[in-house]
Amino acid sequence: MTQQNWRKSVVYQIYPKSFYSPEGNATGSIKGVTAKLDYLAELGIEYIWMTPVYKSPQNDNGYDVSDYYAIDPSYGTMDDLDELIREAEARGIGLMMDIVVNHSSTEHEWFQKSLAGDERYRDYYIWRDEPTNWESKFGGNAWKYDEKSGQYFLHLFDETQADLNWENEQMREDVYEMMRFWREKGIKGFRLDVINLISKQQDFPEDDSDGRKFYTDGPRIHEFLKEMNEEVFEGHDVITVGEMSSTTLDHCVRYSNPDEKELSMTFSFHHLKVDYPNGEKFVAAPFDFVQLKDIMSTWQEGMHGKGWNAIFWCNHDQPRVVSRFGNDTDHRVESAKMLATVLHGLQGTPYIYQGEEIGMTNPGFDSLDEYRDIETLNIYKLKREQGVSHEDMMAAIKQKSRDNSRTPMQWDATPHAGFTSGTPWINVAPNYTDVNVETALDDPNSVFYHYKNLISLRKELDVLTDGDYTLLTPDALDVWAYTRKTDEEEVLVVANFYGPETTYEIPEGFTRADVVSHNYDVPQLDGTTLSLRAYEAIMFYKK
Numbered sequence: 024m025t026q027q028n029w030r031k032s033v034v035y036q037i038y039p040k041s042f043y044s045p046e047g048n049a050t051g052s053i054k055g056v057t058a059k060l061d062y063l064a065e066l067g068i069e070y071i072w073m074t075p076v077y078k079s080p081q082n083d084n085g086y087d088v089s090d091y092y093a094i095d096p097s098y099g100t101m102d103d104l105d106e107l108i109r110e111a112e113a114r115g116i117g118l119m120m121d122i123v124v125n126h127s128s129t130e131h132e133w134f135q136k137s138l139a140g141d142e143r144y145r146d147y148y149i150w151r152d153e154p155t156n157w158e159s160k161f162g163g164n165a166w167k168y169d170e171k172s173g174q175y176f177l178h179l180f181d182e183t184q185a186d187l188n189w190e191n192e193q194m195r196e197d198v199y200e201m202m203r204f205w206r207e208k209g210i211k212g213f214r215l216d217v218i219n220l221i222s223k224q225q226d227f228p229e230d231d232s233d234g235r236k237f238y239t240d241g242p243r244i245h246e247f248l249k250e251m252n253e254e255v256f257e258g259h260d261v262i263t264v265g266e267m268s269s270t271t272l273d274h275c276v277r278y279s280n281p282d283e284k285e286l287s288m289t290f291s292f293h294h295l296k297v298d299y300p301n302g303e304k305f306v307a308a309p310f311d312f313v314q315l316k317d318i319m320s321t322w323q324e325g326m327h328g329k330g331w332n333a334i335f336w337c338n339h340d341q342p343r344v345v346s347r348f349g350n351d352t353d354h355r356v357e358s359a360k361m362l363a364t365v366l367h368g369l370q371g372t373p374y375i376y377q378g379e380e381i382g383m384t385n386p387g388f389d390s391l392d393e394y395r396d397i398e399t400l401n402i403y404k405l406k407r408e409q410g411v412s413h414e415d416m417m418a419a420i421k422q423k424s425r426d427n428s429r430t431p432m433q434w435d436a437t438p439h440a441g442f443t444s445g446t447p448w449i450n451v452a453p454n455y456t457d458v459n460v461e462t463a464l465d466d467p468n469s470v471f472y473h474y475k476n477l478i479s480l481r482k483e484l485d486v487l488t489d490g491d492y493t494l495l496t497p498d499a500l501d502v503w504a505y506t507r508k509t510d511e512e513e514v515l516v517v518a519n520f521y522g523p524e525t526t527y528e529i530p531e532g533f534t535r536a537d538v539v540s541h542n543y544d545v546p547q548l549d550g551t552t553l554s555l556r557a558y559e560a561i562m563f564y565k566k
């Protein structure tokens with residue numbers, strides 16, 4: 024993939040811990056990824072984003088890195104990684120590594136030296152005499168006291184994930200050097216973990232909220248990203264995507280506008296908070312469909328011609344989309360395809376999370392014992408202490424826990440879904456006997472082949488890359504219809520997000536012959552009146 028045409032490509036995200044263990048271990052491995060490359064090539068994707076496989080105590084499943092230059096033995100060896108890069112490349116697939124440099128594990132040598140008061144490293148982290156009232160994203164206060172020095176260090180995530188001090192130039196140089204090491208290995212992309220949190224307001228004020236306004240899209244963030252680009256990316260065949268926590272459209276335009284020389288594209292998350300009542304995640308609640316359309320449409324329009332969106336429904340931090348915005352009981356297949364169609368019609372680079380392409384669902388775990396995630400377990404404890412009932416917490420966790428997307432990839436109907444011959448680190452979703460890759464590949468009408476078609480359309484139809492976006496149904500309570508247009512081409516996407524049948528008057532000029540993607544047999548089109556069945560979605564294309 025060259026610098027010119029990466030915008031037509033699709034990225035597939037792998038959470039290696041839950042992908043495949045040919046060794047029969049509890050957790051997946053790098054060799055497990057290599058073993059499944061032909062499957063990914065068949066799907067048609069161009070990049071794999073693999074979540075962290077560096078050496079780590081695994082308190083946050085690898086987002087707590089203790090050595091940026093080493094592979095965690097549970098995932099294999101550096102030779103395994105070199106093999107994966109080579110084998111992926113041979114299939115036209117580039118590997119994107121996850122770079123976690125807002126924080127490191129407290130087991131990292133830098134932190135250990137910092138703790139010991141080493142002159143060079145003390146300042147690699149953020150130490151203060153007094154804490155602030157900022158909250159950790161995983162619950163509780165964001166500062167941890169160190170008795171020896173009598174100071175507090177900042178951890179925006181778990182207390183074993185200490186925030187790095189980006190004000191320190193030497194620290195930044197060490198980070199860039201590490202990134203160049205991976206680039207020289209043949210990595211084709213960098214996914215930058217919570218990168219818009221690296222620049223903290225230096226007076227560290229108290230907040231009337233959780234503190235995020237003092238470090239989100241912080242004072243020197245654009246300067247740091249420009250420096251990183253110059254030091255690591257510029258002039259190299261790599262793409263970059265920044266994970267942007269609670270960001271704004273204006274900042275994302277700047278992060279991803281090629282003229283700014285910062286990043287290729289950005290993930291934002293506002294569209295995945297439409298089921299957070301009053302901004303609170305751990306409360307069971309339905310999603311707000313009108314708000315979902317509104318947010319995604321605002322970002323489509325706002326980034327057009329200026330920045331570039333990474334577009335996605337799922338990742339390892341989000342519940343499964345078919346359980347969230349679709350219907351995973353009566354209409355799993357139709358609604359999984361509908362959601363895929365809506366997403367792949369948008370402008371930006373689609374990211375498909377492992378298992379999404381076969382319509383994997385939330386597992387529906389009812390017992391706290393089945394959950395593994397540090398955020399889930401921390402928040403459960405905290406909310407119970409605050410008086411929330413066990414039942415309410417379990418209902419919220421069942422819907423919102425990050426473990427919903429972290430259950431083993433469902434390869435076939437054999438025990439543990441073919442993920443491992445051993446005992447997996449987290450239970451497999453009970454529906455694996457029906458929902459699995461083997462079944463999907465045997466069925467020409469499966470969710471898999473629907474994704475495959477959409478991915479190939481992204482390469483064939485320039486309008487899907489270049490066209491501007493117009494929302495046609497801002498107020499409709501069931502239909503999302505939009506167009507994408509260039510001077511030469513036009514795409515129309517119409518989707519029913521719910522079970523009851525509905526109708527929609529499509530714009531003049533589209534006919535049955537223009538249908539390029541559909542999740543039912545024949546469209547019910549009478550003149551311009553389109554009748555939509557449960558979760559029906561159609562993509563029309565004309566020149």
Ligand code: NOJ
Nearest residue numbers: 083086123180216217340
């Ligand atoms: C975002 C990652 O996607 C998530 O899994 C992790 O817990 C936090 N960043 C902290 O690194």
